[in-house]
Amino acid sequence: MAPSSSSLITVATCNLNQWALDFDGNVHRILESCRLAKEQGASYRLGPELEICGYGCEDHFLEHDTFDHCWESLCQLLGEGASDGLLCDFGMPILHAGVRYNCRVLCHDRKILLIRPKSALADNGNYREGRYFTAYSSPANSTANCPEKHLLPSTFFVKFGQRDAPFGLYHVECADGTAIGCESCEELWTPQASHIDLALRGVEIIGNGSGSHHELRKLSTRIELMMSATRKCGGVYLYSNQRGCDGGRTYYDGCAMIVVNGKIVAQAPQFDVHDVNVITATIDLDDVRSYRASHPSFGIQAARTIAESGGSNGLMYDTITLVFDPTNSASINKNRPKIMEGGMALKIASPEEECCLGPACWLWDYLRRSGAAGFFLPLSGGADSSSVAAIVAVMCTLVTKAAREYPEGDVAKDCRRICRKDDPGNSSWVPSTPEEMANFVLHTAFMGTENSSAVTHSRAKRLGDAIGSYHLSIKIDLMVKAVLQVFQIATGHMPRFASRGGTMSEDLALQNIQARLRMVTSYLMAQLLPWVRGRSGFLLVLGSANVDEGLRGYMTKYDCSSADLNPIGGISKGDLKRMLIYLPREYPGLDVLAEIANAPPTAELRPIDAATATAEAGHSQTDEEDMGMTYEELGYFGRLRKMSRCGPVSMFRKLVVTWSHLAPSDVAAKVKRFFYYYSVNRHKMTTITPAYHAEAYSPDDNRFDLRQFLYNTRWTRQFAVMDQIVAQYPDSDNKDKND
Template identity: 65%
Template sequence: MDLLGSTSIVTVATCTLNQWALDFDGNLERILQSCQKAKEQGATYRLGPELEITGYGCEDHFLELDTILHSWQSMVELLCSTATENLLCDFGMPLLHKGCRYNCRILCFNHQILAIRPKNALADDGNYREPRYFTAFKGGSKPDSFSIPSWVLDELSSKGCENHPPHVPFGNVFLQTFDGVQVGCESCEELWTPKSPHIDMSLQSGVEIIGNGSGSHHNLRKLENRLELMMSATRKCGGLYLYSNQRGCDGAARLYFDGGAIIVCNGKLLAQAPQFSLEEVTVISATVDLDDVRSYRAHIPSFGVQAIREQSEDTGTHYTTVRVPQARILLPRGHARGVSDTIPLALSTPEEECCLGPACWLWDYLRRSGASGYLLPLSGGADSSAVATIVGAMCHLVYDEVTQKSNAEVFKDLKRICHISEEQQKSWKPSSPQEIANHILHTVFMGTENSSNVTTSRAKRLGAAIGSYHLTVPIDLMVKAVIQVFTITTKLTPHFQIHGGTMAEDLALQNIQARLRMVTAYLFAQLLPWTRSRKGFLLVLGSANVDEGLRGYMTKYDCSSADLNPIGAISKGDLKRMLAWAGDRYKHEVLKEIAGAPPTAELRPNASTKGEGGNDDAEHSQLDEDEMGMTYEELGWFGRLRKIGRCGPVSMYNKLVHIWKETCTPSEVGAKVKRFFYYYSVNRHKMCTLTPSYHAEANSPDDNRFDLRPFLYNTKWPRQFSTIDRMVQKDEEQLCK
C-alpha cells in the first residue's frame, strides 16, 4: 500500500430496497438506483439486501430454473452498468453450483465478479423455510471454483465487458483489496447464530468490514434485539459492520420487511435508516478511519489471545483470503470527507410499530394488487377501529410523501389507485390525508336490531375523523329472510336464549348475522366503486386480533374472513394502547373512547334494556370476556406460553401457578388452563381458515405458515388434564400445611 498516496479512511454505504418477488426488472432498477446513490454519497463499497435480485419471498419459485436464469440476466446488467463502476458491490442472489442451490452473496468490482460467498446457516423457524429451497454450505478450508455460465460470459463480452474470468472463488471467503482492506460477508440468519461468521473472520484474519445482507421481517420490539446483536458483535470483536434489509411486502403476504439499514463501528451507531417508510430506495453511508478498528482490537488483550489460537489451529470454519488487486476502496489523501460521528439510536414505541408497520404493509399491498382501495366492516369496537386507524395512518404517510417529500413514485401510485383522470392529474394534489382516505377507504357499519346506538355513533364519528367513505347498512331484512327460509323448511323458528331458546338456537342466530356481514362486505366491495362512478374493486379488510384467533372466539367465515387482516397477529392489549397513542397522534378523540369501551360482539339482544331490540344509548350487555370465560390479559399469557414458551397444558400450569399465585389458587389456575386448551383445540379448525394476517408477534396462531400444529385434537386431553388435576391436588395440600 502506498502510504503517501492514500489514507486508512473509507466511505461505505448500505441500503433498504422495496423489492418484489420475481419483479426482476423493477428489482434491477432499484438496485441500480441504490448503487448510484451510494456513489453520490462518496461510497466505494455498497451492500444490498438478501436475495435482492429475485426478491426474498419467491418461496417455491426458487425451485424453478427460470429464477436462476433471470437472476443471471440481472447480474449481467449490473456488471455492465456504469452505476457499479469503481464501487465494490455486495449483491444477493440464488445460484446453482454442482447440483446444489445456494443463497449467495456476490462480490463485484468494475465489471467482474470477484468471489461468491454462499450462506452457511439457513433460517428454518417461524416464517422461514430456507432449507426447502437452499443448501447450507459446509465447504472445507479451501474455496471451490465456480464456473460462470458460458452464455453469461458471451453476454458480458457482447456488452463490452470483456475478459471476465471463467472461474471465480466460491466458498467461505473474504476479500483483500489492493489497499489492504479486508471485506467479509454475513447473510441475515448468520448474525443470530451462536458462533457467527464475523467472529471467525475477525479472529482468524482481522477482517475489518463485514456486510450483512438480510431479509428480516418486522416483529414488535424486534429492531432493538437486531441492533443489539450488531452492537455487541463490534463491541467484542471490533470492526465496521453494515446491515442491509429489504423493505415492504415483497410477495409473502404475511410478512413486512421493515428496512432499518444500519452502520455500526466498534460498538457505536454511525448511521440508521428509517424502519417504516414508503420510499423504495434508501441509502445511508458513513465514513470511517479503519485505523480506529485496528487500534480498538489491539487494545483488547483477550482478542489477541483468541486470535492467535484461531490463527494457529484449524478449528471450526476456516475463511480464505481472496486478493483482488484491481479493487481499491480507501479514500485518497487530501479528501475533504470527515469521519462520521456517533448518532443516537432511533427506536419506535410498540404503539407506533403496531400502527405504522401494518400501514406501510397495506400501502404496498394496495399499490401492487391493482385494487382501488379497501373496504372495512367497521363495528365501532376496538378491533375494527384499530384497522381503520391503521389505514388512516397509511393515508397520512402517503400524504406526507406526496406533499412534503415530493415522492414522485408514491404520487404516481396514488393517482393510479384513485383513478385520477389524465386531465385532472395536471392540477390534482391531495389537500389532506382525509381526502386520500375518502378515495381509498370505505367503511360500512352493518347493524341489526341488536346493535347499540353507542357503537353506531362511534363508527360514524371515526369514519368522519379519518375521512373514509362511510355507510350505515341495516341487515335485519337479510337476517329475517334467512330465518324465514329455515322456518318454511323445518316448520320451526329458532330463538335467542333470552327469549326461551336453546344454546344451539342462540349460536345459530348469532352466526347468521356474522356470516351475512361477510357476504354484505364482499357485495359492497365489488359494487361501491361503481356506485361512485369509479373503476376497479376494493379489497376487504378483516379485524380479528391474535387473542380471538387463538381462542377461536369468532364465527367461521364471518366478517373476520377477508382478503387481508392487519391485526391478526396483534394482541388486544397492544391494540388498545395503539388506539390511545393514535388518538393523541392524529387528534381523533373518539379513539380514546373506543379504547376504553368493553369489547362486545353485539349479536344477542341487549339484556340491559327493557325492549327486545336493545337499540339504545347504553353499552351492550354481551361482553366478550364473559362469553370467552377468560380475560384478554389471560389470553395473552396463554398465547405467549403456548407458542413462544413452547408449553403444553402441564408445563403451562407449572408456570402460571407461580406467576398468578397472588391472585389465583392452584385449582383456579388449573381450571383456567384446561378451559383454554379445550377451546383452543375444539376451535382449531377455525385457525386453518384465518385471513392472511400481518405477522407482528411471535404468538400468532396462523396455521401451516407459522404455527405448525395439528388440525384435529382429542379435546378432552385425558393424560394432560389428569396430570394437572393431580398437581393441583398436591399444590392445594401444600398450601394448607
C-alpha cells in the same frame, strides 16, 4: 492531527422494497441504490438478502427459472454499470454443483469477485430456508491456493470475459490492505457467529445482507447483536435489510445501519413508503485498528486463529485479493465527508408506533401492487375494527406526506394511479390532506341489526368522519329475517335466542348468521362501491380479528374475519388498546379512539338486555364474559403455548406460580378451558385471512403455527396429570382467592 486519506473509506448500505419474482422492478431498485451510493461517494455498497429475486419466493426457489432469471438480472446490473467503480455485495440464490445455496455475490468493475454461500440457515417461525437451500460447509480439501470455483453462465464470458468465480467462505482483501467480509442474516444470530472468525482474521468491514421481518419489540434485539459484535471485536458492521411486503404475511422493516466499534453511526428508517433508502458513513479504519490493538485478549485470540487451519466453528475462511483501493477514492477528496467518530441517538419505535406504522406500510404495498382502488372495512365502533381504520388513516398520512414532498416521485405516481388521478389533466395531483386521500381509498360501513347499540353506531360514524372515509350506515335486519324465513320454510322451525327460550345451539346459530351476512354484504360493497361513486376498480375487504381471538377461536367461521387482508391478525388486544390511546396524541382529530379503547369489547350479536347493559359498551353482551377468559389471560396462554412451547401440564405448572392469587384448581380450570377451546376451534385457522405478522405467538396455520387442526379436545392424559398435580396442593380448593 487529521487522519491520512489512505485510512478513510465511505461505505453504503440500504433498505430496498423488493417484490418476490419482480425481477425487472428489483433490478430497477438495486440500480437506484447503487447510483445513490456512488453519488454519496461510497466505495462499497451492501444490499439485502436475496435482493435480486426477493426473499419471499418460497417454493419458487425449487424452480430452475428463478435461478436463470437471477443470472439475467445480475448480467443486466453489471451491464448497466452498477459495479463500475463500486464494490457491490448483491444477494441471490445460486445452484452450485447441483445444490441450491443462499449466496452473497461480490462484484467490482463488471467482474464477479466472489460467491459467498450462507453457512447457517433460518428455519424457525416464519422461516423455511432449509426447505430451499443447503447450509454451506467448506470442502475438506479447500485451501487458499486451491479455491472452489463456480462455472458462470456463458453470457458472462460473452459479455464480460469471465468463465468462473471463486465459491466459498472467503473474504476480499483490497490492494491497500482493507479486508471486507460477508455475513448473512441468520449467521449474526447463531452462537458461533461467522463475524467472530472474520474479525479475528483481520477483516475490518463486515456486511450483513438480511431478510429480517418485523415483529413487535424485535428491533432492539437486532441492534444489540450488532453493537455487541463490534464492541467485542471492533470493526465496521453494515446491515442491509429488505423493507416492505414482498408478497406474503410478513413485513420486512428495513432499518439498515452502520455500526463502528460498538456504536451506531448511521441508521435508515424502519418504516417508510419509499422503495429505496441508502445511508452512508465515512469511516477512519485506523480507529478500528487502534480499537483492536487496545485489547490484548483480541490480539492473543487473533494470532491463535490465524495459526489454525480453520475457524472456531470448523469453517474455512480464505482470502480473495482485489486490485482495488477503496480508501483512495477521488470522491472522498471531492466530497470532503464528515468522519463518523461517535455514535448517534437510536431511533427505535415504541410497540404502540410499531402496531400502526408496520401494518400501515404493509397495507400500502398490498394496495399499490394489487391493482385495487382502495379498501372496504366493516366498522363496528369497537376496538378491533377501529384499530384497522386508524392504521389506514396512518397509511394515508405517510403516503400524503411522501407524495407532497416529492410530487414526481414513485409514491406520488402510485397515489395518482390508485386514486384514479393519473390522466394527463392531473399529472401533478397529490392529495392535499390525509383525509382527502382517505376519502378515495377507505370505504367504511356500520352494518347494524336490531341488536346493535346506539353507542357503537355513534363511535363508528364519528371515527369515519374524523378519518375522512366514505362512510355508510347499513341495517341488515331484512337479510337476517329473509334467511331465517327460508330456514323456517325448509324445516318448519324458527330458532330463538337463549334469553327468549331457545337452546344454546339456536342462540349461536342466530349470532353467526348476522356475522356471516356482514361478510356477504362486505364483498358486495367492495365490488360495487367504486361503480356507485363513478369510479373503476374494486376494493380489498379488510378483516379485524386480533391474534388473541384467533388463538381462542372466538370468531365466526366465514364472518368478517374472512376478508382479503387482516392488518391486526398478529397483534394482541392489549397492544391494540395501547395503540388506540397513543394515536390521538400523534394524530390530532382522532380523539374518539381513546373512548373506543376504554369501552368493553362486545360482539353485539344477542338482544340487548336493558337491565345489564353498560353505558360504556352500550350492550349487555361482552367478549370476555362470552369467552370465559380475559384478553390478558389469552396473552399468557398464547406466549406460553408458542414461545415457551408449553403443553397443558407445563403451562399449568408455570401459571400456578405466576397466578399465585388463584387456587391451583382454578388455574387448572382456566388452562383446561383454554386448551379445549383452542383445539375445538383450531379448524378456523385453516381459513384464516392473510394477516400481518406481528406477534410471536400467532396461531396462523398457513405459515407460522404448524400444528394440526383436528384434536382430541378432551386432552385426557394431559388433563388427568394436571388433576393429579392439583390434588398435591394442600387445601387447594379452599385457598383465599383474594390474597
